[in-house]
Amino acid sequence: MAQSPPEETDGSGEAERSEESAQTKGGEERAPSLWRNRDYLSWWTGNGLSTLGTSVSTLAFPLLMLYETGSATQAGTITVLHMLGKLGTLAVGGALADRISRRAILCVVPLIEALAMGAVALLVYRGDPAVLALDLLALVSGLAAGLKIGVSTPVLRRVVPKEQIANATAQGMGRDMVLQLLGAPLGGLLYSAARWIPFLFDALSFVFVTLGTLFIRRPLGPDRKNDEQRPGLLTEMGDGLRMIRRSDYLRFTIAWGALLNTVAQGFTLLFIVLVQHRGGSPTAVGVVTSLAVAGGVVGAVLGPTLMQQLGARRVLHAAAWIFVASFAVVGLVPEPWQIGLVMMVGMISMVPMNVVTESYEVRLVPDAYLGRVAATSRFCFQGVQWVGPLAAGVLADTLGPESAALVLAGVMAVLAVVLHLGRRNLALLDSPLADVQELPAPNDRDPQDEDPQDQDPEDGVLTGPSKGSAS
Structure with a gap:
C-alpha cells in the first residue's frame, strides 16, 4: 500500500478548496x-x-x-x-x-x-x-x-x-x-x-x-504549521463553542434539532405502544419497525435530489409538517400495518431534514473547527434525547396512547412553526450548498470589523453585489 501523505501540512486545506472550486466553477465540470x-x-x-x-x-x-x-x-x-x-x-x-x-x-x-x-x-x-x-x-x-x-x-x-x-x-x-x-x-x-x-x-x-x-x-x-503554538485542550473546546455562538444558523439548528430529536425518540417508543394497544404481536412490532426503517432508506435516496430541486428551506419546512401529520394520523388509524405505513411516510420526511441541516453545517464550519462543532451538536442531541421516551411513556400511561400521540403532534407543530419564525436564522439555506462560505475562525477577526456589505459572518453567505444577495 502506498504511503499516506503527512497529516501536518501547511496550506493543504487551501489546495483542497482550490481543487474543489475548479471542479465546480461555472458548473462546467461535474x-x-x-x-x-x-x-x-x-x-x-x-x-x-x-x-x-x-x-x-x-x-x-x-x-x-x-x-x-x-x-x-x-x-x-x-x-x-x-x-x-x-x-x-x-x-x-x-x-x-x-x-x-x-x-x-x-x-x-x-x-x-x-x-x-x-x-x-x-x-x-x-x-x-x-x-x-x-x-x-x-x-x-x-x-x-x-x-x-x-x-x-x-x-x-x-x-x-x-x-x-x-x-x-x-x-x-x-x-x-x-x-x-x-x-x-x-x-x-x-x-x-x-x-x-x-x-x-x-x-x-x-x-x-x-x-x-x-x-x-x-x-x-x-492542517497546521510546524511552528504553530497550540492552546490547551479546554481552550480549543471553548473555541468550538464560540464558533457556534457566532453563527445564527448553528445556534438555531442545534437547539431546534435537539428538541426535534427528543420528540422523535419519544415517538419511537410511542408507536410501539400503539401497535401493542391495537392488538399487534411482537412480530407485528418488528414488521412496523421495518417499515419505518424502509421509509428512512427511501428518504435517504430522495434527500439530495429534493434539496437540489426544491431548495433546502422548502425541504425543511415540508418535512417538518409531514412529520406533524404523521404524529397525528398514527394515533387514529386502527390497524398495526396502517401504523407502519404512516411511520414509513414520517421517516421518508425525517431523513431529508437531517440531510439538509448536516450538509450545511459541514460546509459552513472550517475544517479546523469541524470536529468540535460536530461533536457539540451530537452531544446536544444525545444529551437530552432520553427525555423523549420518558415523557412519552408518562403521557401514554396518563392519557392513553392515542392522546399521547396527539400531544406529541402538537409539540411537533410548534417546532414546525418555529422554523417559519426563524427565517433570518435559516437564511443560509437560501444559498446553494456549494456556494456557502466558511465562517472565519473565532480568533481570526472580530465579526464587528467586517463590512456588512461584503459578508455576514453569522450566516456564512456572501451578500456583496458581485456574488448576489442571499435572502
Missing part, C-alpha cells in the same frame, strides 16, 4: 460518482461494517443480561452505561479531531472498541461472566465510541468534494438504516447459535474501520 472515489469507498465500507456489528451487539447485550440476571433493570443499565460513556467523551473527541492526527484516532480507537468487545466475547465463552465486568466493558466501549464519533464528520469532509456532501450524508444515513434493519435479525441468529458469537462479530467489525482508514490516501488533517 464531479465523478462517489462510488468511483476510492477514499470514500474505504470510509463508507469500513464504517458500514462497524455499524452492522454494533447493531448485532446492541440486540445481544440486553439478551445476555436478561439471561444472566433475569433483570430488565440490568439489561437497561448496560445500555445506559454505553450511552453515558459516549456522551462523556464526545466533546473531547471533537477537540482532539481538530488537534491531533485524525487518521491516528480512527486507526487506534476502533481497536480499543474491538478489544472491549473481544473481552466480552471471551468472558461469555468461558461461562458465567461477572455482571460488573460486562458493565465496565460496555462503559469502555462507549468512551471509545465518543472519541471516534468526534472524528467522523471532519474526515467525511476531507474525502468528499463539497458539492457531493449532501449525497454522501444521505448515503451514510441510508446505509446505517439498512444495516440496522439487518443487524437485529442477524444478532438474534448469532445469539441463538452461541451467546458469545455476536460480541466476537462486533469486535471484528471494528477492525474494518481501522483498515478502511489506512486505505484512505488523501490527508485527513488537521
